[in-house]
Amino acid sequence: MAQTSNIHPVSGVYLGTTQAKIKKSGVEDFVVISFVEGSRTAATFTTNAFCAAPVTLAKQNLKNTPTRALVINSGNANAGTGQQGMLDAQQTCHWVAEELGISEQAVLPFSTGVIGQNLPMPKIESAVPAAIANQTIDGWEMAAKGIMTTDTHPKTASRQFDIEGHTVTLTGFSKGSGMIHPNMATMLGFAATDAKISQACLDKALLDSVSLSFNRITVDGDTSTNDACTLTATQQADMPEITDPDSSAYQVFAKVLNEVMTELAQMIVRDGEGATKFVAIKVESGDSVEECLKVAHAVALSPLVKTALFASDPNWGRILAAVGRAGVVGLDINALQIYLGDVLLVDNGGRADSYTEEAGQAVMNETDIEIRIILNRGQVSETVWTTDFSYDYVKINAEYRT
């Protein structure tokens, strides 16, 4: 499923990966990415109040100085590590900055792995020059491997496209094990483009695309302490700078960015160990984005709906009950319809007259399932992607530390 065959390198981006031996398995676990001078970076981070030391530091550094490098380790989240965790994140940035000859604040740190253990600093000290020595413009696939925790494959997405006659490249990679080892389930996404684009347009494009991609996948409702997503524009493409979010150049860029981010986000859902289904929940004809998402999340996070999905059981009562408790003010249950794929499941507050178990069962037997909830009260639609709850979800999460 990994799209390894068509990764387009991005001019001005150098990726180096090595084995810091933070992970016992001795696979790649340490990545340094550097960007050419003049690059602009946008980033967004977890809203969990218990955020990891590298998140706190990355937010500070992003504010102070144009970013020139990212340093990412897997195997250890550097979360719940108190003051020592912050010192370790700073020290890591210091080593990277020294090796690259840039300011310490131009480095953003990221960590993913187990919570509550200090970073093994001697290992990181040796890994920094090793990773930087490996840096190459073709290092995307290896970097995607280096940030994996329980992911079963690296996740990359890439596009080359045309903005008003100029070729632009956009490439990214992500990690996340979905619902599986969620102490380690940090969701990370890193993307870069050679587009010439203003900081304001870049910030807007990232936030808009993340809200429609990484923020639209939900597995078990648990937000990680380390979630982060960055987008860097190296400004190397031969094109006029995009400065206006209403321009057609911006629209083209934003559209491709949404595609890449959605692809990276959906790969995380599909790669959840224990996940046997990929489920799109579309809420249509709502009054507001907020109420559409309320309904979508109530259905997506309902353990009853999720276990029914695992059992391939077209249990419409559970879906309807989840919609009913979503907390939408003035919701008229009798006015809505629910479709399972193309099959009308619920109408007039109960099972649709035309519904047959055979038709519902046929849709449920698929791996990719779409649940459409048509509220019939407005013009807004929203989609959320999720998975089922399987035996393996309980098994893997119950046995994680044993």
Next chain:
Amino acid sequence: MAQTSNIHPVSGVYLGTTQAKIKKSGVEDFVVISFVEGSRTAATFTTNAFCAAPVTLAKQNLKNTPTRALVINSGNANAGTGQQGMLDAQQTCHWVAEELGISEQAVLPFSTGVIGQNLPMPKIESAVPAAIANQTIDGWEMAAKGIMTTDTHPKTASRQFDIEGHTVTLTGFSKGSGMIHPNMATMLGFAATDAKISQACLDKALLDSVSLSFNRITVDGDTSTNDACTLTATQQADMPEITDPDSSAYQVFAKVLNEVMTELAQMIVRDGEGATKFVAIKVESGDSVEECLKVAHAVALSPLVKTALFASDPNWGRILAAVGRAGVVGLDINALQIYLGDVLLVDNGGRADSYTEEAGQAVMNETDIEIRIILNRGQVSETVWTTDFSYDYVKINAEYRT
């Protein structure tokens, strides 16, 4: 665990139970309770927008006429049944009213069981006189059996107590299979007392006690379509009427009511099939009830915390991450403490220095577990009760209809 030995009958309350054969298993599934004239009833219902026909009708009838009877069937929830469901609920009340010689609107209907099937009306027509013929003041235990769905035992609680020298009786029963067959997981509670108490005081006492009992248990966050709880005061006790919520008589009554309701609610959590743990989550020193409950529910409903509880794994990182994502504005993670039983787990934003895995493991090995989260930002405390997520949760819910 059922407290069958000490059920005190309530003067003016007559309970009759029979086999309507709605359930295939041929056990008791139909109950009619009637109250002496002059009784007062308070009730509270599910907030699910997709509420069942009997809930809609019971709300209407309660508003219009003093309640003289409850009619309850198990095996069929009469939910998602549209207009026919409403007609069937009305017809059921009509038969009960005719048999008892009271007004149709003096009857409140309740149903629990599978969603989306019409009630078998001929069976109900014959069950009404049979149940009423069986009515006795000692019918509590049998009625508690008659409303069971997947419950493994009837749930009753009873007290005889003194209000300013007068003996008062309060008895109730409940049903709910907790997290198990949640299509059938309607939570029902019915209580009665012989106390002389005004309608306003009765309403307040019921709402206050439900908010601290039935509304403090959470298994999987799914609110049923049929949840309901009633409290009837027959006014038969030899005592002055309670009319002032500030009086000591009211305080005594409310205290005992809270005990009975909490006992009935906790029995529902403990009886969840698949549940291997009974977990109290106490949030202390919060700024408001709302923020304490936000934190308690974030922890109680986290699948990661719940699977760790099933595994008896003192996984403090998962608890802390759940607290962090609860959405409490301005929460300082470094200022809070988390205890597992008497063991300090988290302090200064990470694992407490004094913590040992052995100490945490010893608490986790128990069946009854208390998690205390001390926010250190205010004076408010709240407690929520919940269970773990086990293999059996997935198994039973996945295989429910097969």
